[in-house]
Amino acid sequence: MMRPSVAARPRMRLPSGGFFFCFAVVLGFFVMYANIRFFSPTLSSHPMDMANAGGGEDDMDVSPGIYHSWKVFKTNYEEMERKLRVFVYPGGHRTPKRLAGKYASEGFFFKNVRESRFVTLDPDHAHLFFLPVSCHKLRGQGLSWEGITNGFGDYVQRLMIKYPYWNRTLGADHFFVTCHEMGMRATEGVPLLVKNSIRVVCSSSYNSGYIPHKDVALPQVRMPFSYPAGGNDTITRRTLGYWAGRTNSNIRSALTTVWSDDDELDIQNSRQNGTRGKHNKFYGAKFCICPGKSEVNSPCIADSIRYGCVPVIMSDYYDLPFNDILDWRKFSVILKEDDVYQLKRILLNISDEDFMALHQNLVKVQRHFMWNTPPMKYDAFHLVMYELWLRHHVIKFAPFEAPDYSNLD
Template identity: 25%
Template sequence: MVELQRTTKSRGFYVRMKLLHNRHGRQEKSSCYRYFRWVVWVSLSLYFFSYYLISSSSKPTLLPKTTVSVSKTSFVSRALFESNTTLSQQLSRTKQIHLSELSRGSFDNLKVYIYDLPLRYNADWLANERCSNHLFAAEVAIHKALMDSDVRTLNPWEADFFFVPVYVSCNFSTVNGFPSLGHARPLLASAVQLISLEMPFWNRSGGSDHVFVASHDYGACFHAMEEVAIADGIPPFLKKSIILQTFGVSFRHPCQDVENVLIPPYVSPESIRSTLETAPENGKRDIWAFFRGKMEVHPKNISGRFYSKRVRTVIWEKYNRHRKFYLKRHRFVGYQSEIVRSVFCLCPLGWAPWSPRLVESVALGCVPIIIADGIRLPFSDAVRWPEISLTVAQRDVGSLDKILDHVASTNLSTIQRNLWDPANRRALLFNDQVQEGDATWQVLQELSKKLQRSYRRRATS
């Protein structure tokens, strides 16, 4: 045994162990060998028996047809359900982890700091339920989603961008029920003054790495009437910042003359899911061309301005009695149930070129007919607008029937197939929590392309 304690080469060590084993371990070998052989035999038997059972159960011809009812739930079916549920939960957790890792990778480790402003700038407005559900509610939805997002940082010194959560579209007029924007400029100015006095981040960059939401008609101009919006212009204190806005056109316009990200109007994802669940099971669409909304018989309304640049008036006059057009001038809460039954959904401009019908049409599988010259559409990298919609010039609105007939006889099925890609619906809807590919995700993707505006990154580089 002393030899075992010497330092030797591996081969010499093996030879000495063999000699010692032959000298002292013959009896131990026989008993250990028999025990080892027995264990191997039992293991192999269990393995082949289990393999046989699994292989047999995988053959569909050997499975009896079964129906599981609530009244006859067995222990086995309950265990199967619980195991599937557990697996589903594990997959969900794995997806969340993957989503977290993917978001950090996709957004180039983007970090956003959210100012904790006094409640009068945001949460107090939520006392009115419409504030978080109307077409301008993207300002609320983005704030809520970012609060729970992986890109949020509680350390402002490591932030790339600073989100300023001020709700300016929730001051509803008691006269007509529409948002009143008269308070928007002083409310935003007050918020900027507050953050510039209490923290150093606004002053060091001049606000160039600060993000605001302007989710109403003419975006950063903060007025619903174009002429007034242009005359007022963008507030000077916001001209260096990034504006998330629903207004966008392909030509030069004073109200988009600022660094901006074009976002969709807000449509409740819950309402879309509910409508899809109650849609006709056969998927039949019995309405050819649909529009419900404000259509002035006399386009020059009480404000003295021509609503919709006369487009909706022409639609009403020309197609009100057309058998293929389903046109309604009065509001109807459940009008999404009409969209999901329609082949074509008219999306004419109103005061501004955009409309929530754009989102609702895409989400509910109705081909959007966009009638708004020069409109710029949100998230064009994610939503293939030319493949899922039809653009009609305002001057051609009188030929809508012929245009739609031509599309129906040529490439309608292709457009509908492209339209039903779930990625389109996902990209245009804001969720309470950021989901891969959804509208807030797209906002973060766009911000990650503007990291050259990050003061922190410029300083470190």
């Protein structure tokens, strides 16, 4: 028996209102899919979307290749967020009123730590103890090097007398933060701070008293940023390399002497030429040269990361911020100071493919060099706290117990 043609088949009629019911169901499925597609951390591809996603194995896709081990970092980071507790000693200094300038990292940390979940009011439950003395603020009050040293030393002595926590580890589970080179020099006059306490400092050069594996390199970030973040703009980057600054170290003097007249490298002595149009230079260069200084880091590295210009780090004695976490060779070029004489040849030998990979990874690490208020997951504050958490694990102490002489004759 032959089947009736399509035209001959009776048409199925929907009940009253059925068309609108089906339309609503289809529309509902579409909206649900759209929400999953754009808001699920497993499908989102933008780094900042992943930054705030809040977990899941797919966090591994946030920044592949820029960590020494993303799995290890993620596991330890989550443990830190659950467990870490910090006791902030009373007195000292409150948050600076103005969170700006090249020493802003110090002020942001003071503010962030008090706004964070890590603070405990019970010192018996603390893993670490924060000494809230701002050397930058003391310097701003006109104190000399000796004045800052004496003020910090007196503060520590009072804590040793009033609280038992310093004495049980000789200060090894205590830390302070300073981004000013004067603060680094001044605290060297307090031997217990240098020998035992964790110093979170921007002056992370080995030849300035910094002790790697004990101290923590604080990223020096000039806040607030004046211009948007750079990224996905390699086509507009036509200058091979750029640097502008003062020639206040041997490496900087050599840099300007050798390359200031080069056609492909834009190297400027800012004392002579000023810094007008500096940020446009960051956007237009493939590589930004970051030569070391005699005592302290500068915001050059953080500026380069912010504006998408691959940093070329030239320093023999410098502990890079978050070096325990980030694989700097995946988003920067690390050279010896003697390489200044072959700088152009080295940069020209970096292929376009390798430069693209460095630039793409650079964009992924930008959020790690941002200070926020309140602090955000994976930002500069949280990575500093993570570095402190790693150091806390090597600190052990045993409560003192008086010997029992009752059995002695």
